[in-house]
Amino acid sequence: MSVVTLGVRDLIRAREFYEALGWSCLPAQPGSNISFFTLDGVVLALYGWDELAADAELPTVTQSPGFRGIALAHNEPSEADVDRAYEEFLSAGASVVKRPTAAEWGGYSGYVSDLDGHLWEVAYNPFDDWA
Amino acid sequence: MSVVTLGVRDLIRAREFYEALGWSCLPAQPGSNISFFTLDGVVLALYGWDELAADAELPTVTQSPGFRGIALAHNEPSEADVDRAYEEFLSAGASVVKRPTAAEWGGYSGYVSDLDGHLWEVAYNPFDDWA
Numbered sequence: 001m002s003v004v005t006l007g008v009r010d011l012i013r014a015r016e017f018y019e020a021l022g023w024s025c026l027p028a029q030p031g032s033n034i035s036f037f038t039l040d041g042v043v044l045a046l047y048g049w050d051e052l053a054a055d056a057e058l059p060t061v062t063q064s065p066g067f068r069g070i071a072l073a074h075n076e077p078s079e080a081d082v083d084r085a086y087e088e089f090l091s092a093g094a095s096v097v098k099r100p101t102a103a104e105w106g107g108y109s110g111y112v113s114d115l116d117g118h119l120w121e122v123a124y125n126p127f128d129d130w131a
Numbered sequence: 132m133s134v135v136t137l138g139v140r141d142l143i144r145a146r147e148f149y150e151a152l153g154w155s156c157l158p159a160q161p162g163s164n165i166s167f168f169t170l171d172g173v174v175l176a177l178y179g180w181d182e183l184a185a186d187a188e189l190p191t192v193t194q195s196p197g198f199r200g201i202a203l204a205h206n207e208p209s210e211a212d213v214d215r216a217y218e219e220f221l222s223a224g225a226s227v228v229k230r231p232t233a234a235e236w237g238g239y240s241g242y243v244s245d246l247d248g249h250l251w252e253v254a255y256n257p258f259d260d261w262a
Contacts, residue, residue, distance in 0.1 A: 004132065004201065042173040053197075066191075069199060070136065
């Protein structure tokens with residue numbers, strides 16, 4: 001997996017949201033309608049919702065605010081870091097889905113949704129080094 | 132972004148699908164209901180569709196087969212490699228969404244959906260080194 005592309009309704013606002021998390025956006029080409037964030041090992045791309053659907057030749061459907069079958073995770077090295085990162089997501093404009101809490105599997109995690117309803121888990125996993 | 136978790140209806144079949152692509156699954160703990168694939172720089176996790184929704188405390192909705200607002204990309208180093216990888220996805224059980232073709236942006240790409248309708252782009256991008 002090299003790139004994860006999120007469909008967004010307002011590219012400028014979406015880019016500002018992820019920049020507010022401290023993530024670095026590659027300089028855009030003049031007239032470009034796509035933004036790329038180079039994260040550790042994977043690229044996060046933001047592209048128009050309808051344009052992404054059209055590129056795949058899929059009909060655009062109006063998305064319900066509910067579950068879409070996928071979650072992106074942002075891991076942190078401690079519970080306190082999860083709390084701090086969770087607040088950063090909210091400050092950037094994310095919506096609360098589930099506030100951080102101890103998880104059955106022994107970790108600590110919460111969920112937010114971004115400006116376009118994409119689901120992010122903010123997690124501490126004591127059993128791995130994915131943070 | 133450390134982990135991308137896909138909700139799946141049949142964990143065993145979904146794991147077999149991604150293993151058929153040659154991706155390596157971490158050994159499962161006894162009784163585990165989640166599978167992890169360590170890709171370059173990011174972990175792909177497979178987890179029950181309803182369980183993932185429940186973990187985020189979101190209502191499970193029946194998904195339409197249409198666009199869900201996100202695409203995962205698998206990049207290859209040439210057009211021929213895209214064609215080969217595209218056929219591998221199909222052999223593993225993926226469905227054709229859009230067969231590989233020259234893209235307006237100068238690359239070459241196609242789309243498939245996996246067993247649970249998750250959208251994957253298979254792409255060659257002559258302007259980057261993401262393959």
